[in-house]
Amino acid sequence: MSVTVETAARTAPAAVIVAIDGPSGTGKSSTSKAVAAKLGLSYLDTGAQYRAITWWMLNNGIDVADAAAVANASGKPSIESGTDPSAPTITVDGQDASGPIRTQEVTSRVSAVSAVPEVRARITELQRTIAAGAENGIVVEGRDIGTTVLPGADLKVFLTASAGARAARRSGELKGADVAATREALIKRDAADSSRKTSPLAKADDAVEVDTTELTLHQVIECVVTLIEGKQAAK
Numbered sequence: 298m299s300v301t302v303e304t305a306a307r308t309a310p311a312a313v314i315v316a317i318d319g320p321s322g323t324g325k326s327s328t329s330k331a332v333a334a335k336l337g338l339s340y341l342d343t344g345a346q347y348r349a350i351t352w353w354m355l356n357n358g359i360d361v362a363d364a365a366a367v368a369n370a371s372g373k374p375s376i377e378s379g380t381d382p383s384a385p386t387i388t389v390d391g392q393d394a395s396g397p398i399r400t401q402e403v404t405s406r407v408s409a410v411s412a413v414p415e416v417r418a419r420i421t422e423l424q425r426t427i428a429a430g431a432e433n434g435i436v437v438e439g440r441d442i443g444t445t446v447l448p449g450a451d452l453k454v455f456l457t458a459s460a461g462a463r464a465a466r467r468s469g470e471l472k473g474a475d476v477a478a479t480r481e482a483l484i485k486r487d488a489a490d491s492s493r494k495t496s497p498l499a500k501a502d503d504a505v506e507v508d509t510t511e512l513t514l515h516q517v518i519e520c521v522v523t524l525i526e527g528k529q530a531a532k
């Protein structure tokens with residue numbers, strides 16, 4: 298007796314480029330990392346790159362309020378991002394910058410540096426190169442990914458949440474930081490990021506907006522995974 302075993306041909310899911318944008322504290326990083334890990338995609342934190350160049354400027358005595366000085370120095374540091382969602386890395390001139398880029402000093406200055414067109418041109422080029430090299434696809438999170446960096450992304454998601462919810466989340470992270478002060482700082486940074494001339498924080502016309510105010514992180518992750526799987530199936 299002969300038995301024929303038929304095995305269904307398994308095909309890898311199509312590589313997808315996913316852009317996740319939104320204001321500070323809406324859950325972009327947490328969501329993007331989890332979604333990328335779950336679906337086997339690369340992950341890029343573009344905010345970390347702007348923080349890294351800001352950290353370098355501060356360390357090298359550049360007055361970050363002087364746009365011309367920032368523009369002149371913008372090509373000098375070498376910035377490298379590791380795109381494994383379970384262990385993302387960021388280095389500046391070969392030095393691990395993951396800790397120092399999260400300081401209050403960097404957070405309060407980053408919007409001034411990221412508003413400089415020469416900085417944006419350089420970092421945008423870096424982001425496009427990384428995205429183009431991601432064989433299985435990538436989740437890229439930031440402020441202008443859907444509008445400017447990767448306008449042809451397969452899926453664009455714009456996360457929002459009330460300022461109160463975002464401040465409460467951040468204050469919890471900062472272990473008891475004053476919620477009102479955190480809220481004011483978030484609003485100030487969003488205003489600066491939204492009002493700059495070059496690629497401001499904005500929702501792309503074709504982005505799916507997800508208000509996370511009343512959602513758990515798990516619910517947001519599931520929502521984005523479903524959206525991505527829909528795009529993969531359609532490719």
Ligand SMILES: Nc1ncnc2c1ncn2[C@@H]1O[C@H](COP(=O)(O)OP(=O)(O)OP(=O)(O)O)[C@@H](O)[C@H]1O
Nearest residue numbers: 320321322323324325326327466470509512513514
């Ligand atoms: N839906 C949610 N419900 C509750 N907490 C959440 C939710 N999403 C994210 N958080 C928490 O909120 C905090 C901020 O999230 P996260 O860093 O992912 O936001 P972000 O949009 O990347 O912020 P930023 O732009 O400032 O880097 C984290 O402590 C995270 O665990």
Ligand SMILES: Nc1ccn([C@@H]2O[C@H](COP(=O)(O)O)[C@@H](O)[C@H]2O)c(=O)n1
Nearest residue numbers: 343344345347407408411439440441490
């Ligand atoms: N695509 C992006 C991403 C970030 N920025 C600037 O970096 C700052 C820090 O971002 P986080 O996500 O780490 O909080 C942000 O406030 C922007 O100024 C950007 O311009 N474009």
